[in-house]
Structures are given as C-alpha cells and as structure tokens.
Amino acid sequence: MSDELPPWEKAREEFVAQWGSLGTQWGINRTMAMIHALLMTAPEPMCTDEVMEKLQISRGNAHTNLKDLVGWNLVRIITKKGDRKEYFEAEKDVWKIFITISKERKRREIEPAIRLLRDCAAQTKDETIGPGRDFHQQMKDLDEFLSFGVKVGDTVISMKHASALQWAMRLLS
Amino acid sequence: MSDELPPWEKAREEFVAQWGSLGTQWGINRTMAMIHALLMTAPEPMCTDEVMEKLQISRGNAHTNLKDLVGWNLVRIITKKGDRKEYFEAEKDVWKIFITISKERKRREIEPAIRLLRDCAAQTKDETIGPGRDFHQQMKDLDEFLSFGVKVGDTVISMKHASALQWAMRLLS
DNA sequence: TCACGTTTTCACTAGAAACTGAAAATACCG
DNA sequence: CGGTATTTTCAGTTTCTAGTGAAAACGTGA
CATH class of the missing domain: 1.10.10.10 (Winged helix-like DNA-binding domain superfamily/Winged helix DNA-binding domain)
Incomplete structure (x- = not known):
C-alpha cells in the first residue's frame, strides 16, 4: 500500500x-x-x-x-x-531555537512569577519581626534570584552563538 | 468562625x-x-x-x-x-532549590532527549547526501547543543552560590 | 457576484490527570 | 501480643486537556 x-x-x-x-x-x-x-x-x-x-x-x-x-x-x-x-x-538553527524558547519562557513563566513575588514582598514590607519578616525576606530572595537570572539570560540571548560559545568555554576551562 | x-x-x-x-x-x-x-x-x-x-x-x-x-x-x-x-x-535557600531543580530536570528531561538524538544520529550516520544527510546533521547539532548545555549546567551547579554570583557578575559587566 | 479552495472556529467526545475517601498496611507503645 | 496513631494505597469519581470533524468564515479569481 x-x-x-x-x-x-x-x-x-x-x-x-x-x-x-x-x-x-x-x-x-x-x-x-x-x-x-x-x-x-x-x-x-x-x-x-x-x-x-x-x-x-x-x-x-x-x-x-x-x-x-x-x-x-x-x-x-x-x-x-x-x-x-x-x-x-x-527554524532549524539550534542557537536561534534556544533564544526563541528562552524569550518566550521568560515572558510567560518567569515574569509573572516575579510580579507575584514583588507584590507579596510589597504587601509585607512593614513586617520587621518573626515569621512576617521571614516571609518578606523569602519573597525578596526569590525575586532577586529570578531577576538576576533574567539579567544573565538577557545577556546570553543577546550574544551571537560564537561569542556565547567562547564565553561558556572559558567557564569550563 | x-x-x-x-x-x-x-x-x-x-x-x-x-x-x-x-x-x-x-x-x-x-x-x-x-x-x-x-x-x-x-x-x-x-x-x-x-x-x-x-x-x-x-x-x-x-x-x-x-x-x-x-x-x-x-x-x-x-x-x-x-x-x-x-x-x-x-529547602528555603534559593540557590539550593535552583540546583536541586536543575539536577532533576537534567535527569528527567535533557538526558532522555540526548539519548534519542544520539540514537537517531547513529541510525543515519551513513547518509552522505541530500535530506538524509541534513537530518543526520540536525540530530548532531541538537545533541551537541544540549550536551554542551549540560556541561555548562554541571559546572554552574557545582559552584558555591558566591562563586556563581561572581562569575555571572563578570558576564554582565 | 458566485464558486471554489482554504483557513478558522467550535460543540462535542475521548482520554488523561488529579483528587477523594475510606480501607488496608504499617509502626510504635504498653 | 492488642490497641492506637499514622501512613499508604487504590477503586471510583471528577475535572481538565487534547483532539475530532463538520460547519462557518474568509479570500480570490473568473
């Protein structure tokens, strides 16, 4: 057939x-x-x-x-x-696929999370003692981590494949 | 109530x-x-x-x-x-959470993908012309990219938070 | 304008995944 | 042991997601 x-x-x-x-x-x-x-x-x-x-x-x-x-x-x-x-x-170019997916995931998944964390941190900014303070700090830590990750990500995806490669190679050596 | x-x-x-x-x-x-x-x-x-x-x-x-x-x-x-x-x-430490999740995702999501790509590349290693060759190359490109990513990831997750931070800062500057 | 090729939508269905609640299994204590 | 507190399992149910197929909408050329 x-x-x-x-x-x-x-x-x-x-x-x-x-x-x-x-x-x-x-x-x-x-x-x-x-x-x-x-x-x-x-x-x-x-x-x-x-x-x-x-x-x-x-x-x-x-x-x-x-x-x-x-x-x-x-x-x-x-x-x-x-x-x-x-x-x-x-798109068949692996580096371009990677960049595209990273951008989309950042937009759809990371940024909403950061907004939530900032909102929760803002709501508790006056907490200065005990569990309230810890909660506030936890929100800030998570926010800071994700935001920093976004910054690093943005830098990487703005690079040409060759530069990124070279940079990564330096890390490995 | x-x-x-x-x-x-x-x-x-x-x-x-x-x-x-x-x-x-x-x-x-x-x-x-x-x-x-x-x-x-x-x-x-x-x-x-x-x-x-x-x-x-x-x-x-x-x-x-x-x-x-x-x-x-x-x-x-x-x-x-x-x-x-x-x-x-x-676990409340953000860096540790990140490392844990990265390791699990590597194991559950990346490694099986790499196995698949290698398998498909192996099956077509004799293709030397036309679409067959392109397919083989595409598998190899994807494999190489993911494998390299894993290597970079492994290096990062083996770092202490402070070292990783320092390294990332250098990238940003 | 109509006829036709194509894209888009959508009510419905099938199947997967998540969740419940209660029974069964387990662990510990006297 | 027997009794009790706790964990674990699982059959049955609900909820959600993906997929179908046909009808509607769209767009183009005659």
Missing part, C-alpha cells in the same frame, strides 16, 4: 514520535512537539494537509498547533506564488 | 494560590506547587494534617504530593522525638 520509506525517514519517524513523548514531560502538548519535530526535520516547508497526513491527526488539531507554534515564533508561514495554501517552516 | 489572619498570612495565601497557578503553566501540578509554596513559607515544619487543613485537600492528595516533593529533594521529612507524626520541611 505505502511506498518503502527511505532509511532516514525511518529514523525521522522515531524522532518525531519520541520527541512528542518528551514534550509531554516538558508540559508541552504531544501534538505540538511532534509537529515541531516534523518541521525541524523537513527538507521543505509543509502545508496543513501534509502535516495531517504524516501525523494522522485532524485538521483542527493540526491547524491549532501549527498556529500555536507560529505564536511561539518557532515556525513561520511561507506562501508560494500561484498557490494559495500556507506552508510552514521551522 | 476562623480567627483573624496576621497580615503576612494574607500575602502568604495569595502567594500559595498564585504559585499554584504558575505551577500549572510550568507543567507541574497545582497541588504540588501549592504545597511547595506553603512549605517554603512555613515558619515551622508542617504535618500532613496541617497541609490538608490549610489547602483544603484530601489526605490522599496531600500525601502523594508531599512524597513526590520529597522525591524531588525539595522537601525533607522531619521527625520530632516523642511524636510519631512525620513533619515536612522545604
């Missing part, structure tokens, strides 16, 4: 399936992770129907997850002239 | 609740995140019943999540002499 797969496609299918499982552990949904894996290893941009076909998923599912990936800036939409379908292409 | 809460407990309750929501975005379950928040801000170790009471959750739920937190090395069990209940105490 189906043609024989080239050998590398075999490995690719394993990669896609397993990356999907790994994704769930990261709190990313399986389909999104699989689509991302599929596109990262696609020789050419793919359209919705191709993705549906390869992963055996519904149009709605394919559509939503493709658009979510676009929202994460991990995938971009390509249009071909004389064809009104949308094609999707993933 | 209930006594007035000290003002700092008000902030604490907000912290616990919100940390729970944030946790879900991280892919951590709400209850676990809330218990962790509760214990991180607890003046004294707490027993299961206190946790149940504070968070209004069942014994089973409290129990499983407390034990999971112990499994993550974020919480330890304390026993008091003359009392056969178990009490739970969270």
Whole structure:
C-alpha cells in the first residue's frame, strides 16, 4: 500500500514520535512537539494537509498547533506564488531555537512569577519581626534570584552563538 | 468562625494560590506547587494534617504530593522525638532549590532527549547526501547543543552560590 | 457576484490527570 | 501480643486537556 520509506525517514519517524513523548514531560502538548519535530526535520516547508497526513491527526488539531507554534515564533508561514495554501517552516538553527524558547519562557513563566513575588514582598514590607519578616525576606530572595537570572539570560540571548560559545568555554576551562 | 489572619498570612495565601497557578503553566501540578509554596513559607515544619487543613485537600492528595516533593529533594521529612507524626520541611535557600531543580530536570528531561538524538544520529550516520544527510546533521547539532548545555549546567551547579554570583557578575559587566 | 479552495472556529467526545475517601498496611507503645 | 496513631494505597469519581470533524468564515479569481 505505502511506498518503502527511505532509511532516514525511518529514523525521522522515531524522532518525531519520541520527541512528542518528551514534550509531554516538558508540559508541552504531544501534538505540538511532534509537529515541531516534523518541521525541524523537513527538507521543505509543509502545508496543513501534509502535516495531517504524516501525523494522522485532524485538521483542527493540526491547524491549532501549527498556529500555536507560529505564536511561539518557532515556525513561520511561507506562501508560494500561484498557490494559495500556507506552508510552514521551522527554524532549524539550534542557537536561534534556544533564544526563541528562552524569550518566550521568560515572558510567560518567569515574569509573572516575579510580579507575584514583588507584590507579596510589597504587601509585607512593614513586617520587621518573626515569621512576617521571614516571609518578606523569602519573597525578596526569590525575586532577586529570578531577576538576576533574567539579567544573565538577557545577556546570553543577546550574544551571537560564537561569542556565547567562547564565553561558556572559558567557564569550563 | 476562623480567627483573624496576621497580615503576612494574607500575602502568604495569595502567594500559595498564585504559585499554584504558575505551577500549572510550568507543567507541574497545582497541588504540588501549592504545597511547595506553603512549605517554603512555613515558619515551622508542617504535618500532613496541617497541609490538608490549610489547602483544603484530601489526605490522599496531600500525601502523594508531599512524597513526590520529597522525591524531588525539595522537601525533607522531619521527625520530632516523642511524636510519631512525620513533619515536612522545604529547602528555603534559593540557590539550593535552583540546583536541586536543575539536577532533576537534567535527569528527567535533557538526558532522555540526548539519548534519542544520539540514537537517531547513529541510525543515519551513513547518509552522505541530500535530506538524509541534513537530518543526520540536525540530530548532531541538537545533541551537541544540549550536551554542551549540560556541561555548562554541571559546572554552574557545582559552584558555591558566591562563586556563581561572581562569575555571572563578570558576564554582565 | 458566485464558486471554489482554504483557513478558522467550535460543540462535542475521548482520554488523561488529579483528587477523594475510606480501607488496608504499617509502626510504635504498653 | 492488642490497641492506637499514622501512613499508604487504590477503586471510583471528577475535572481538565487534547483532539475530532463538520460547519462557518474568509479570500480570490473568473
């Protein structure tokens, strides 16, 4: 029924399936992770129907997850002239993927946490003794740590891959 | 019915609740995140019943999540002499929390990914042209990036807080 | 404007994950 | 031992998330 797969496609299918499982552990949904894996290893941009076909998923599912990936800036939409379908292409450069994910996670996960910590610290700034003071201090410690992490992160993601590499090498030596 | 809460407990309750929501975005379950928040801000170790009471959750739920937190090395069990209940105490030092979480995530999330990438690369090591070669290269790139990241991470988490801070400051300046 | 190819939405369903409460197991004490 | 305090397990239930498929909306070219 189906043609024989080239050998590398075999490995690719394993990669896609397993990356999907790994994704769930990261709190990313399986389909999104699989689509991302599929596109990262696609020789050419793919359209919705191709993705549906390869992963055996519904149009709605394919559509939503493709658009979510676009929202994460991990995938971009390509249009071909004389064809009104949308094609999707993933960023393949590892360093760029890393930067993109870091930025998004900072925005979605770290910054809200920092806001919460500052809010809680502010509410208890007058506590000067006992458990109230300890709580205040704990909020400040967490805030300081995360904020500092963000600063370091910002510096790293503003670097070119080569500079970051060089800097990291220095740490290791 | 209930006594007035000290003002700092008000902030604490907000912290616990919100940390729970944030946790879900991280892919951590709400209850676990809330218990962790509760214990991180607890003046004294707490027993299961206190946790149940504070968070209004069942014994089973409290129990499983407390034990999971112990499994993550974020919480330890304390026993008091003359009392056969178990009490739970969270690590409060931010740097130690960071190291603990980093180690666990490396083990649970990064290392399996690296194994997958190596496997897929190995399967395609003979591909020398076209899409097969590109796939192989992509696997190697991802592997190399993650492995390098692990190396850097290992170096950082082996540092004392002060040294890490000093090192990071140098980066920022 | 209509017809057609395509994208988007959404009510519904399936499946997974979290939670409950109570029974069973365990540990300790006299 | 027997009694009691505590922990652990787990079948059943609820809640949430992901996924489906078809209808609606959109957009373009004739």
